[in-house]
Amino acid sequence: MSGLFEAFHQLLAPALEGRPGAHILDVASASGEPAATLAAALPNAHVVSTDVAPPYLELGQARAQQLGLVNISFETADGEDLHQYADDKYDSTAPASFTALRFSDPKELMEAVGNAGLQDLECKELQVDFLLRNDVWWDAMLQMPLPIKAAVSKAQQQRPGEDVFGEARQKMQALLSANGCLTPAGDLDCCTNSCWLISAKKPG
Numbered sequence: 001m002s003g004l005f006e007a008f009h010q011l012l013a014p015a016l017e018g019r020p021g022a023h024i025l026d027v028a029s030a031s032g033e034p035a036a037t038l039a040a041a042l043p044n045a046h047v048v049s050t051d052v053a054p055p056y057l058e059l060g061q062a063r064a065q066q067l068g069l070v071n072i073s074f075e076t077a078d079g080e081d082l083h084q085y086a087d088d089k090y091d092s093t094a095p096a097s098f099t100a101l102r103f104s105d106p107k108e109l110m111e112a113v114g115n116a117g118l119q120d121l122e123c124k125e126l127q128v129d130f131l132l133r134n135d136v137w138w139d140a141m142l143q144m145p146l147p148i149k150a151a152v153s154k155a156q157q158q159r160p161g162e163d164v165f166g167e168a169r170q171k172m173q174a175l176l177s178a179n180g181c182l183t184p185a186g187d188l189d190c191c192t193n194s195c196w197l198i199s200a201k202k203p204g
Helices: 004-016 035-041 054-067 107-115 137-143 148-158 164-178
Strands: 023-027 046-051 072-076 092-095 119-132 188-201
Touching: 004 035, 004 092, 004 188, 023 035, 035 046, 035 054, 035 072, 046 054, 054 072, 107 119, 137 148, 137 164, 148 164
Parallel strands: 023 046, 023 092, 046 072
Antiparallel strands: 119 188
């Protein structure tokens, strides 16, 4: 998601850089972003990456190990019930970056943030590029905690001797191409995504 995680970094790094023991909570982090980007950029901080789906947390842990990150941890948590994090120890929260894509108008969300007592509210729209190479996007879809792989595996068992996975990829490829999401080289390119980057600060 080029542009989105970098924006979190540019927003938070100046405020937290050099501050020992800063705590960052990433809500609904999925496979670990922007948590991993922030952990790499702020080695003196500790980032907690949360998601309700354990398979996503496993992906995030594997990626953190590959990147050699030691200042990040992963915890199961529902983004709609964060009572276990109500001890006021976190200096910053990066909430549900992909959920933000679903808001066509952030007005009510901004009002809720203001009513919660937060200050210095800012909101800007980001254009987010999402690109996966031809040899990567299908495997990435199968690794997601979605029923795609399970459904195709079940169909493969029912049709032994046939290449059901290859057939499923071709159908998905045709669907993506029809929606203008494939480049001539076959790369998955969703270049029309946008999201709202909303920031606010605790009083004091």
